Amino acid sequence: MPKIIDKKEKTQIISQAALTVFRDRGYYRTRMVDIAAAAGIGKGTLYEYFKNKSDILQFAFEEYFDVFSQGLLDVLQTKDEPTPKLIALIDFALSHAVEWEDHCMVYVEYFSSARSDNNVPFSLSAIYGSMKDVLVTIIREGQQSGEFHGSLDPVAVSEMLVSMYDGIILHRLFAGRGIDRDTLRETTLHVLKSGLLDHR
Amino acid sequence: MPKIIDKKEKTQIISQAALTVFRDRGYYRTRMVDIAAAAGIGKGTLYEYFKNKSDILQFAFEEYFDVFSQGLLDVLQTKDEPTPKLIALIDFALSHAVEWEDHCMVYVEYFSSARSDNNVPFSLSAIYGSMKDVLVTIIREGQQSGEFHGSLDPVAVSEMLVSMYDGIILHRLFAGRGIDRDTLRETTLHVLKSGLLDHR
Amino acid sequence: MPKIIDKKEKTQIISQAALTVFRDRGYYRTRMVDIAAAAGIGKGTLYEYFKNKSDILQFAFEEYFDVFSQGLLDVLQTKDEPTPKLIALIDFALSHAVEWEDHCMVYVEYFSSARSDNNVPFSLSAIYGSMKDVLVTIIREGQQSGEFHGSLDPVAVSEMLVSMYDGIILHRLFAGRGIDRDTLRETTLHVLKSGLLDHR
């Protein structure tokens, strides 16, 4: 008898609408009423689906993170050799960043502001952590097999790679989408490949 | 007469105090009273030196940008050949980013939030613009002289380099200062050099 | 036909559930959804039986008041002489207060808050009015027949007696149910009896 609503689905719709507004206006400049308007619902309805503003972001982040984690696992399970594994990894990370660009933009803002706020209920360090561990392992393998430069510090290289990932996001965020995303990916892969791998 | 000196000096002191608080708490979470307390002055006094909150940041940014521009000019005037010029440029950019790290962190937050706000009175595009123009010119020179890979798109490479610059900042901002800044610089330079330059 | 019975019965069930929640949480702190949950029904169903929140309380109050009025009449019809009539009256009032303690608690809160709100659709003055009139009459009778202290102002005594009634409620409300209700009643009756009646 009561109205039947797919709570899960509506939660996602609202979260997506919110993310769009966050990306356009910025998280802090976005009012709850803006989100409601973007989702085509009333202000109070938001609170039927989310505890508060931060909770909306958290929900979006979880989705983003789940997809990232799953993609990472897929790559690791598909490739075995260090070189193709590393390239596939970088390729995946770049694709993911480009595909989830809107999300990334918002998280950059949120985390850069909430930095020292202990109340922040979720964090990027999970992504960084998993990514860096995986990279260090691959680079060590490649160095032992002689495929990679032996002189480079695996941790430093990993850090640099992750930084590049961040950089792509940030740059697109600040400078607009200057160049084609595929060109960017090709160029980046080329440079990395040469610098990191072709060391004869 | 000494009053005029004092005014300028105090403006800088306040701006620096503000920047420290911004870095710790985030721009949006920082209250004017926090800045006043950090600067050791009264809340109302802030408005004797700055028009408003954003104006404080703008002042800091101008200083940061002036130093960057001057350093850029110095590099360009000192080096002539494409390869050493590019390396010097990247070296300078990394050094600058690392030295002005606190500023960078705050600008990341501010610009990522205020992105589409037309009221924002200053922007990063100036930095990106000048940097990218310079890079594209150098890379074209290097490609013509045969020093650089001819197959790479100069604009894409420039974009990638600037992205790396952003990435360094962002990563240190989010992930903490994992590795030593000098190691990071060495590694980055090495990779870039190999990938971009060693193309026999 | 059975529907009509059900409606009345369910109205009472809801009202009782509501009163329990009111007593525990306080009228203002109780949300409609709390009442619905306590009554084991849906939020919207409440409005099938009651116009609004205040209406639920009003319904409960009417029941409470009806029982009080009927009890008062019974006492007055049973006893004739001033002294036993007064004692029976006080005894009844105390018993009623103790028995309907939960209700009393809620009305104290509601009336003390809504005091000067003209929208409040029901009030305690009815109870006070009937009680005080009855008392004044009895005390006058007792004074004329020489049974009571002649020097006391009948109105003041009535007021004091009603105040005591209030006090019992309020004290139990605030201080918890310190002593046994029967002990309290005995003690109160004893003191009143001595003070008011034994005037040799």
Place this chain on the structure above:
Amino acid sequence: MPKIIDKKEKTQIISQAALTVFRDRGYYRTRMVDIAAAAGIGKGTLYEYFKNKSDILQFAFEEYFDVFSQGLLDVLQTKDEPTPKLIALIDFALSHAVEWEDHCMVYVEYFSSARSDNNVPFSLSAIYGSMKDVLVTIIREGQQSGEFHGSLDPVAVSEMLVSMYDGIILHRLFAGRGIDRDTLRETTLHVLKSGLLDHR
């Protein structure tokens, strides 16, 4: 150079203005803006002097309680014998209740609503506790010296007396100020005296 304001004095002025509004409108129905208007200040200024709404009430309550405690001590130090001590005590309590009538009204509402809310930062039990302990001691003394009825339970009598105190407050709150406060006090004292003391 800055405006010099007696914070303590203004705090009291605001608290008094608030209490008047609380008494008229009820605590829960009073909006912060009402208090501000009554105090002749802006909404935001309230928060310069008080943390929140409850804090305003708490401040008023502390003043009320301090005066009560001090008065209680004075009575106990002045009188020695049970009978005059008890009478002085009751007299003081009644006077205090009548003098602080507005406060009492508000506390009745507040405590009757916040009853089971653990966040309530202050309570009536302090008053009840100190009052009841004092009374029990006096009554025991009076019973041992033969001045008071030996048959009455000291605790029950104390409870009754405190209940009367509550009743006076509550009744004036609900029924208006029917009779003259002095008449009420005289009558109450008379009855109590007869009932409790004249037991030949």
Place this chain on the structure above:
DNA sequence: CATGAATGAGGATTCATTCAT
């Protein structure tokens, strides 16, 4: 010049009530 007391616009959140199913 310096100050902090005063302010009110602005925004997050709650919850009684409505109403489509």
Place this chain on the structure above:
DNA sequence: TATGAATGAATCCTCATTCAT
């Protein structure tokens, strides 16, 4: 009849900015 999803009015509280001293 029963329901709970949807709503927006209402209200607390924050904080950038003003201004009297």
